[in-house]
Amino acid sequence: MAFTPPKETNTGKVYSVTMGTGDKAVTIGGENVLPFHGFEGVVPNKPVIAFDVMDIAPVDWPDTVREIYAGVSDDPVTWAKFCVEKFNAKAICLRLAGTHPDNGNRSTAEAAETVKKVLDAVSVPLIILGSNHVEKDTEVLVKTAEVAKGRNCVIGKAQEANYKTVAAAAMAHDHLLIAMSELDINLSKQLNIMITQLGFNKEKIIIDPMCSALGYGLEYTYTVMERIRLAALTQNDVTMQQPIVGDVGMYVWKIKEVSASEDTLPMWGALKERGIGWEAQTATALLMSGAELLIMRHPEAVAAVEAFINEMI
Amino acid sequence: MALTGVEIFKMLPKTNCKKCGFPTCLAFAMQLAQRKASLDACPDVSEDAKQKLGEASAPPIRPITIGAGARAVKVGEETVLFRHEKKFVNPSILAITIKDTDGDDAVAAKISECLTSEIDRVGQKLKIDALCLVNESNDAGKFDALAKSVASKAPDVAVILSTENVDAAKAAIANFAGKKPLLYGATEANAEEMAKLAKASGASLGIKADGLDALSTLSDKVKGLGVDDIVLDSGAKTAKEMVEHNTYIRRAVLKKGNKSLGYPVINIAVRGDNMLETLIAGLGIAKYAAVVVLSSAEKWKNLVMFTLRQNIYTDPQVPMQVEQKVYEIGSPKPESPLIVTTNFSLTYFIVAGEIENSKVPTWLAIMDCEGLSVLTAWAAGKFTASKIAAFIKDSGVEGKIANKELIIPGYVAILSGALEEKLEGWKITVGPREANALPSYLKSRTA
Numbered sequence: 206m207a208f209t210p211p212k213e214t215n216t217g218k219v220y221s222v223t224m225g226t227g228d229k230a231v232t233i234g235g236e237n238v239l240p241f242h243g244f245e246g247v248v249p250n251k252p253v254i255a256f257d258v259m260d261i262a263p264v265d266w267p268d269t270v271r272e273i274y275a276g277v278s279d280d281p282v283t284w285a286k287f288c289v290e291k292f293n294a295k296a297i298c299l300r301l302a303g304t305h306p307d308n309g310n311r312s313t314a315e316a317a318e319t320v321k322k323v324l325d326a327v328s329v330p331l332i333i334l335g336s337n338h339v340e341k342d343t344e345v346l347v348k349t350a351e352v353a354k355g356r357n358c359v360i361g362k363a364q365e366a367n368y369k370t371v372a373a374a375a376m377a378h379d380h381l382l383i384a385m386s387e388l389d390i391n392l393s394k395q396l397n398i399m400i401t402q403l404g405f406n407k408e409k410i411i412i413d414p415m416c417s418a419l420g421y422g423l424e425y426t427y428t429v430m431e432r433i434r435l436a437a438l439t440q441n442d443v444t445m446q447q448p449i450v451g452d453v454g455m456y457v458w459k460i461k462e463v464s465a466s467e468d469t470l471p472m473w474g475a476l477k478e479r480g481i482g483w484e485a486q487t488a489t490a491l492l493m494s495g496a497e498l499l500i501m502r503h504p505e506a507v508a509a510v511e512a513f514i515n516e517m518i
Numbered sequence: 519m520a521l522t523g524v525e526i527f528k529m530l531p532k533t534n535c536k537k538c539g540f541p542t543c544l545a546f547a548m549q550l551a552q553r554k555a556s557l558d559a560c561p562d563v564s565e566d567a568k569q570k571l572g573e574a575s576a577p578p579i580r581p582i583t584i585g586a587g588a589r590a591v592k593v594g595e596e597t598v599l600f601r602h603e604k605k606f607v608n609p610s611i612l613a614i615t616i617k618d619t620d621g622d623d624a625v626a627a628k629i630s631e632c633l634t635s636e637i638d639r640v641g642q643k644l645k646i647d648a649l650c651l652v653n654e655s656n657d658a659g660k661f662d663a664l665a666k667s668v669a670s671k672a673p674d675v676a677v678i679l680s681t682e683n684v685d686a687a688k689a690a691i692a693n694f695a696g697k698k699p700l701l702y703g704a705t706e707a708n709a710e711e712m713a714k715l716a717k718a719s720g721a722s723l724g725i726k727a728d729g730l731d732a733l734s735t736l737s738d739k740v741k742g743l744g745v746d747d748i749v750l751d752s753g754a755k756t757a758k759e760m761v762e763h764n765t766y767i768r769r770a771v772l773k774k775g776n777k778s779l780g781y782p783v784i785n786i787a788v789r790g791d792n793m794l795e796t797l798i799a800g801l802g803i804a805k806y807a808a809v810v811v812l813s814s815a816e817k818w819k820n821l822v823m824f825t826l827r828q829n830i831y832t833d834p835q836v837p838m839q840v841e842q843k844v845y846e847i848g849s850p851k852p853e854s855p856l857i858v859t860t861n862f863s864l865t866y867f868i869v870a871g872e873i874e875n876s877k878v879p880t881w882l883a884i885m886d887c888e889g890l891s892v893l894t895a896w897a898a899g900k901f902t903a904s905k906i907a908a909f910i911k912d913s914g915v916e917g918k919i920a921n922k923e924l925i926i927p928g929y930v931a932i933l934s935g936a937l938e939e940k941l942e943g944w945k946i947t948v949g950p951r952e953a954n955a956l957p958s959y960l961k962s963r964t965a
């Protein structure tokens with residue numbers, strides 16, 4: 206019997222969002238079908254991977270990934286340039302972890318200075334993240350959004366507790382905004398609505414439904430992303446049509462599977478491959494469920510995910 | 519296509535005799551249509567109706583078992599496209615290839631890779647499920663020799679025989695009598711003979727075609743030749759084709775009532791680059807492959823694939839959980855430490871594992887929090903000072919220990935004051951946040 210492909214076309218579509226400026230700007234989203242379903246619709250843009258860079262040395266990263274950046278990671282500017290020049294990073298995520306009160310408590314002025322220097326040094330799009338301390342982030346992100354004006358950066362993360370100030374700062378200086386909620390499609394939707402009610406352009410938001418690592422709640426993130434995409438496409442829910450980010454590296458490079466040695470756990474096999482595989486697999490699972498933007502740490506994991514993406518399109 | 523209640527009703531005896539446990543034949547028919555009852559419950563149904571209804575009530579994706587005995591594996595029976603709708607049913611089988619051109623050492627190494635692959639994760643035993651023997655030489659003698667070696671060294675492992683050469687298939691399959699191998703290699707060219715061989719050997723039949731049109735035709739053909747247990751290979755060579763074909767197949771079967779493709783799917787994940795191969799296997803696991811064929815199974819790679827498979831196939835409604843009770847890790851004595859945490863499987867296994875690492879015998883009080891992690895349970899109001907206090911009092915652990923001291927997870931340090939009030943006479947100690955700090959913490963306490 207002849208087979209008729211049961212194509213499904215959707216009424217909804219993911220907004221396409223451009224980050225950065227000039228010839229290094231990148232665009233994500235724009236598809237009107239589920240991830241990698243180019244066979245039944247339009248998928249105009251490939252997912253983009255940003256390299257994770259911090260304003261402090263990555264002392265708590267496991268060796269497998271820390272040693273890659275030995276010699277450059279003392280300084281965010283050299284670190285960011287290294288990622289662009291050596292690994293051809295398409296975007297950089299500058300995580301201002303050192304501004305956290307428990308992690309050095311760097312001042313807002315210092316953070317702004319760092320952002321400025323990194324922006325001067327690299328021309329790829331920049332994602333600027335706070336330290337995930339809701340109060341301190343408000344201060345830090347307001348100031349850094351200001352110094353980054355004109356570069357069309359991604360500012361984050363706006364959460365329920367601080368979204369008003371963070372969104373206002375992104376809006377005032379023409380940046381994009383990451384809206385983060387906690388593993389719940391309704392919370393995510395609600396946050397998007399509250400942000401747009403401030404007058405923020407809904408097509409300049411990127412959804413972070415909260416990441417989790419393979420083996421540590423990945424199935425929750427996977428399913429929330431999948432449900433957000435289905436709502437956007439099949440129900441044409443305009444409040445859920447933003448691209449999705451997976452903040453993968455941070456969640457992966459702290460668990461036991463990426464740091465326990467093969468000597469202590471022979472059943473787990475080679476540590477280096479295990480760590481890279483863990484990050485890459487977490488990332489591709491999220492691409493399959495809906496993420497268009499990933500933040501990652503190990504260049505070999507990034508390369509593997511890019512090879513996967515190329516085979517998928 | 520599934521029948522409606524009324525269509526089913528027409529085939530029932532219509533006597534309303536109630537022997538099925540329902541007041542009327544119609545009520546019973548309605549339950550059958552929703553798959554909430556089984557036809558066996560009606561003793562008076564005619565043979566003819568039985569056959570028709572049996573076909574209609576069969577699961578849309580046919581269940582197929584490969585192998586026999588303790589290591590037999592079942593695939594198929596999936597009912598949804600997305601895991602939030604309903605739990606995915608039978609986890610994808612992972613198989614590693616052995617070629618009949620591989621040297622003896624390589625064959626032995628692959629077999630042992632499979633036999634030693636088992637890893638315990640969160641209380642589940644996970645492993646490489648099958649060996650896929652490939653007739654690379656196209657020679658019947660060589661394929662038979664490989665089959666003999668596998669049948670003797672790994673007699674319990676489920677086997678896939680990959681060949682389009684009928685003579686080679688005949689020779690090899692004779693080594694697996696009664697073991698339900700998957701004979702993988704029926705094509706348009708050899709379908710008749712392969713179908714005959716599969717039927718004669720009690721094997722399921724893997725059919726290969728180029729694209730879904732040709733696959734449908736071939737599937738109908740082997741079905742017509744009397745083969746019931748079919749596994750589909752659409753010829754997908756790239757990840758792109760895998761997503762397209764697997765999605766179309768599952769959708770057509772579940773949403774359009776397509777019968778020709780109502781079978782499990784096999785995908786080849788073998789790639790030149792091992793990391794990419796791991797990710798392609800992940801694609802198969804997430805996107806509807808029942809059998810994923812790999813080139814190798816290094817331990818690191820297994821852990822990645824097994825964990826993904828476990829995550830994707832867990833029940834989205836019910837977190838994996840363990841029983842509420844005071845577990846004895848090591849052989850704790852009255853003066854051994856007492857730790858409390860929640861009954862989320864992952865939490866329990868991580869914490870219990872680290873206590874074992876520490877070699878310090880410990881009382882581990884696991885409290886029922888509906889399978890939520892420490893912080894989630896706390897945020898949801900299930901791991902609160904009063905509930906913990908009540909649990910500790912009811913658990914009877916007080917009678918087993920010398921010092922009334924309770925160690926709580928570092929993430930809920932905030933509970934310590936309230937707990938001290940609620941558990942009178944107890945000392946509450948805040949432990950480290952991450953469980954991997956437990957070994958040094960427990961050792962330093964006893965030092």
Ligand code: B12
Nearest residue numbers: 387422837859865890891892893894897898927949952953
């Ligand atoms: C997956 C997840 C969920 C899942 C539930 C999974 C589950 N079975 O628990 C779902 C989606 C259902 C969920 C829901 C909610 N969640 Co939730 N969730 C998570 C997430 C991402 C991972 C949790 C997890 O699986 N951890 C892994 C386990 C193993 O960790 P653990 O139990 O804490 O154990 C570790 C340590 O505590 C330690 N440990 C454990 N016991 C002991 C004992 C001792 C003595 C010691 C020393 C150590 C120790 O060992 C383990 C490893 O180190 C976390 C964020 C994160 N990445 O951590 C948020 C998180 C826990 N959730 C949070 C919240 C707020 C919620 C909700 C209330 C909100 C919502 N989104 O609706 C709901 C509540 C649920 C309900 N029923 O009402 C918050 C809690 C915030 C807070 N500080 O209170 C978190 C931290 C996210 C955040 N950053 O805001 N969540």
Ligand code: SF4
Nearest residue numbers: 534535536538543560
């Ligand atoms: S047992 Fe059969 S005949 Fe009797 S009521 Fe039930 S369906 Fe009808």
